[in-house]
Amino acid sequence: MQVSRSLFDEVMVPNYAPAPMIPVKGQGSRLWDQNGREYIDFAGGIAVNCLGHCHPALVSALKEQADKLWHLSNTMTNEPALLLAKALVDATFAEKVYFANSGAEANEAALKLARRFAKNEFGEHKSQIIAFKQGFHGRTFFTVTVGGQPAYSDGFGPKPADIVHAEYNNLDSVKALINDNTCAVMLEPLQGEGGIITPTADFIQGVRELCDQHKALLIFDEVQSGVGRTGELYAYMGLGVTPDILTTAKALGGGFPIGAMLTTTAIAKHLVVGTHGSTYGGNPLACAVGLAAFNTVNSPAVLQGVKEREAVFREHLQALNAKYTIFTEIRGQGLLLGFALNEKYQGKARDFMLAAADEGLLMLVAGPNVVRMAPSLVIPEEDIHQGMALLDKAIAKLVAKA
Ligand SMILES: Cc1ncc(COP(=O)(O)O)c(C=O)c1O
Numbered sequence: 001m002q003v004s005r006s007l008f009d010e011v012m013v014p015n016y017a018p019a020p021m022i023p024v025k026g027q028g029s030r031l032w033d034q035n036g037r038e039y040i041d042f043a044g045g046i047a048v049n050c051l052g053h054c055h056p057a058l059v060s061a062l063k064e065q066a067d068k069l070w071h072l073s074n075t076m077t078n079e080p081a082l083l084l085a086k087a088l089v090d091a092t093f094a095e096k097v098y099f100a101n102s103g104a105e106a107n108e109a110a111l112k113l114a115r116r117f118a119k120n121e122f123g124e125h126k127s128q129i130i131a132f133k134q135g136f137h138g139r140t141f142f143t144v145t146v147g148g149q150p151a152y153s154d155g156f157g158p159k160p161a162d163i164v165h166a167e168y169n170n171l172d173s174v175k176a177l178i179n180d181n182t183c184a185v186m187l188e189p190l191q192g193e194g195g196i197i198t199p200t201a202d203f204i205q206g207v208r209e210l211c212d213q214h215k216a217l218l219i220f221d222e223v224q225s226g227v228g229r230t231g232e233l234y235a236y237m238g239l240g241v242t243p244d245i246l247t248t249a250k251a252l253g254g255g256f257p258i259g260a261m262l263t264t265t266a267i268a269k270h271l272v273v274g275t276h277g278s279t280y281g282g283n284p285l286a287c288a289v290g291l292a293a294f295n296t297v298n299s300p301a302v303l304q305g306v307k308e309r310e311a312v313f314r315e316h317l318q319a320l321n322a323k324y325t326i327f328t329e330i331r332g333q334g335l336l337l338g339f340a341l342n343e344k345y346q347g348k349a350r351d352f353m354l355a356a357a358d359e360g361l362l363m364l365v366a367g368p369n370v371v372r373m374a375p376s377l378v379i380p381e382e383d384i385h386q387g388m389a390l391l392d393k394a395i396a397k398l399v400a401k402a
Helices: 005-011 056-066 079-091 103-122 141-146 171-175 201-213 284-297 300-324 349-359 381-401
Strands: 023-027 030-033 038-041 096-100 128-132 163-166 182-187 217-221 245-248 259-263 327-333 336-341 370-373
Touching: 038 381, 056 284, 079 096, 079 259, 079 284, 096 103, 103 128, 103 141, 103 182, 103 217, 103 245, 103 259, 171 201, 182 201, 201 217, 284 300, 300 327, 300 336, 300 381, 327 370, 349 370, 349 381
Parallel strands: 128 163, 128 182, 182 217, 217 245
Antiparallel strands: 023 030, 030 038, 096 259, 245 259, 327 336, 336 370
């Protein structure tokens, strides 16, 4: 059967608007479509393909596990899940791990755990969740309501209650909301979808102190910022602030769906048998690939390489801006980078993304005014140079039309 993009419109629910081309093969930071056209990938499956496409360590972990055992459900445990949990515990503040299949599910578990912990330890009244405007935590009804864009949660009937939103990087706005009924404060230690906003040290430390004062749990959503993306294994490690609960997904599976919630023993003990679960959570295939991805990224060479590549990206972007004057600043850290378009190009981030795709370069947006990149953490330097040459062409065409 001939598969074409028009089949999408025929058979798929219309909640996405995918690109006109259909990729059929990927290798490293390159993709090829049905017509054999090559693309350089600065999008990385939205910060998922941390080791690019079809990295040999992930392919061999998947193949090896595929011949052994695919699925059990949580009536039994399995070796890959235990090995990955042990690796996560050894490398982070966490003492306990819960596996899910996505970022939203990891966050759903985090929020339910925080509510249950507060209820058991302090009583029903302690249920308020403070999150942040422009924050993003997934699309389940609980997580999308905690997310800071009401447009994503409106129109689905009554929302989960007792969730309020403060302003990111504005400690006073948190102070104005937090009280002894606050059960948790949830934030991304580098806001991704909301425009790539880095937290200030004062803000993040201040939030930690406020949580301690009011006996509220601090939840870091590291679904996008985790597993090497910022050049730290987890972003919290570079901030000097440790959360009570951390969620991780995306890059954790390097392209295979997996999510995890990490926490301490004292908090985890409240999620007793029967309180929460998932059929696929901790699936052996996902955990085998996750272990290979995590162990590969968690090395000084890869993490240092992220910082070196960041410098190369920044240098190119500055040069492009010197030539075309399109953005006001480069945002982000490590290989989660974006440029915030200037006055002249407000609302045009998508146009830049589409123009780049026309030239054979895949990029992302973060809202209407920020063009985002989240490439492989091991992208070859040559691919960065070639991708930037394509971006140069795309910008030249856009600027000529503007
Ligand atoms: C910070 C953050 N949290 C949660 C999610 C949701 O993850 P998923 O789409 O795997 O459910 C995302 C996805 O973009 C994210 O960036």
